[in-house]
Amino acid sequence: MPPSSFSLRARYVLPVTSEPIEHGVVTVAGGKIVAVGPAAPGGGKVHDLGEVALLPGLINAHTHLELSDCERPLGTTGLRLVDWIPQVVAHRAKRSDPGPAIVAGGLFECLQAGTTALADTVAPGFSPAEFERAPIRAALFQELIAPTPERADRALERARRHLESKPGGCWQLGLSPHAPYTVRPELLDAAIDLAARSGAPVAMHLAESLEEVELLATGNGPFRAMLESLGAWSDGLVPVPARPLDYLRKLAAAPYALIVHGNCLNAAEWDFLAERRDRMSVVYCPRSHAHFDYPAYPLGKMLAAGVNVCLGTDSRASAPDLSLLAEMRFAAERHPDVRPATLVELATRAAACALGCHAELGRLVPGMKADLTAVTLPPSPDADPCEALLHSGGRVVATWIEGTRQPPFPTAPAGVRLVDNSATLP
Ligand SMILES: [Zn+2]
Incomplete structure (x- = not known):
């Protein structure tokens, strides 16, 4: 003892x-x-x-531990998100068992890297056993993907079951409607409503690439072609014309909302988030950002605007490992305009605020x-x-x-x- x-x-x-x-x-x-x-x-x-x-203890605000079996990021540096997503789909399809050993390995890697709490996106059918065994505090966000109407009801039922479950040792339960291009608007509305009634946090990938912003604005472009090739497009998937701010307005109804990436948010959207910084946060994943060779992340400007930014590793499908300390160091190299003490704060206090646990962690x-x-x-x-x-x-x-x-x-x-x-x- x-x-x-x-x-x-x-x-x-x-x-x-x-x-x-x-x-x-x-x-x-x-x-x-x-x-x-x-x-x-x-x-x-x-x-x-x-x-x-x-x-x-470091708080990793965004992971997908079920992809911890990727030995290295999928694809080569600089590939487009629309070319990477089919590789993730193929990776998931080819492995025989996405089983608990993969999640256990990811949890150990996080713990060994000084992470004491994390927000994980769990895929349908995940087993809570490994999270129950690990000492790390895990907030489990059920991933919701339903680009077609037939899949929306099932996804919502999964969301309900997830929030009603009580996995031992689990720290928090939340919902992750994956992204605007994979979630029907009616499912997004219902998921946020469910989260609001349950007091659960919501995490959503948003404004990650310019192609996504183009899809929202026009309903066309490389994203639509990719989704059609995967059989994952349906009319009305995106309420054209839309912009990230429309999604932020919806997410503002959740008790806590984590905007994952937010690379292409504009100044008006930063202001919207800054006004709600006690409940809405952006998760920056520095090395995942670099894997796609996106334009420089406006970290200094977002912080100056008052946005609560925290850090995540994302998964091993787009980052080399699960070390949040490595993300902090990478961000320090990329953002010399941001004070080192601020980067330490993003990985600790800011993440605790994002997850509503700043009174304890x-x-x-x-x-x-x-x-x-x-x-x-x-x-x-x-x-x-x-x-x-x-x-x-x-x-x-x-x-x-x-x-x-x-x-x-x-x-x-x-x-x-x-x-x-x-x-x-x-
Ligand atoms: Zn992610």
């Missing part, structure tokens, strides 16, 4: 909503953070983690659940520890969920001082 009370010292504690604390101490009792400061309350014993940054302050991640820093970190975290190859060496350490993790790289090796940590 882990001790119910312990204190951890790190070269830097990153509370997220206040300045980093050099040689800071986080004290945990009963699974919650009870103190954060320069020393343990009452001068109690402190486990020294050495040259690490101790920060809130995403910051290191007393009263929050003790979800923690320790990442090694260079022996002489820069003056800015967030910059050192994002511009070094430091590794996750320990993670706690609700005060319980999650094994197993690799030992620290050579040359990094760890006073307590991980085997003796609480």
Whole structure:
């Protein structure tokens, strides 16, 4: 049994909503953070983690773990989304068993990368068993795909059953009407209405590519050709002429809405989201974005407009792995105009807000659940520890969920001082 009370010292504690604390101490009792400061309350014993940054457990706001069997992203860099989607359909069709081992592998990979909570999109027929076994907090968004009227009723019934189910160990249940080009308008309306009545969050891929915006505006273009070739087109699928803002207006009725990607949203749509930032958020998936070689993501502008942006890995079908820390580092390279501390916040506090759990997760302050991640820093970190975290190859060496350490993790790289090796940590 882990001790119910312990204190951890790190070269830097990153509370997220206040300045980093050099040689800071986080004290945990009963699974919650009870103190954060320069020393343990009452001068109690402190486990020294050495040259690490101790920060809130990372929250991956968008994954599809059922695709964790992809060894590498499907297709070559720069392919069009309309050429990638048929490859995902083919990948799903050719494997004999999309089974639990794939999801279990994805969960382990996330946990090993310092992720303590995630929002996963689950395909029809998923088994909750692996999520129940894993310590990670999983918000399970049932994927809804119904591009034709015949499929809409079945999808809605699936949505109802999902929200009524009570998988053990599950953190949150939500719905994911996949995208404007795969969901009939009547299903989208019914799913949002159901989510609103159930208090459930909704996630939707929206405004990912210019071809999607063209489809909404005209009902034609490469997307329509792709959907017709898959037998996934029906008249009325898209209420032409439409624009992403029409979908945002609908999604605003959900208790919480996650807009996945949002690459092509315009300034008026950012303003719409900014006015509702406590309930509507955008999930940016940096390496998935790069896989499609989309134009530069307007991260700095969206943040300046007041949009609540968080980060996701998306799936291994469009990203090389499931490390949110790697996404943060990639974003740091791509967006030098965004402060490193802001990127840390996107992966923690902003994601907690997006999922409606900011009162419990995403910051290191007393009263929050003790979800923690320790990442090694260079022996002489820069003056800015967030910059050192994002511009070094430091590794996750320990993670706690609700005060319980999650094994197993690799030992620290050579040359990094760890006073307590991980085997003796609480
Ligand atoms: Zn996705």
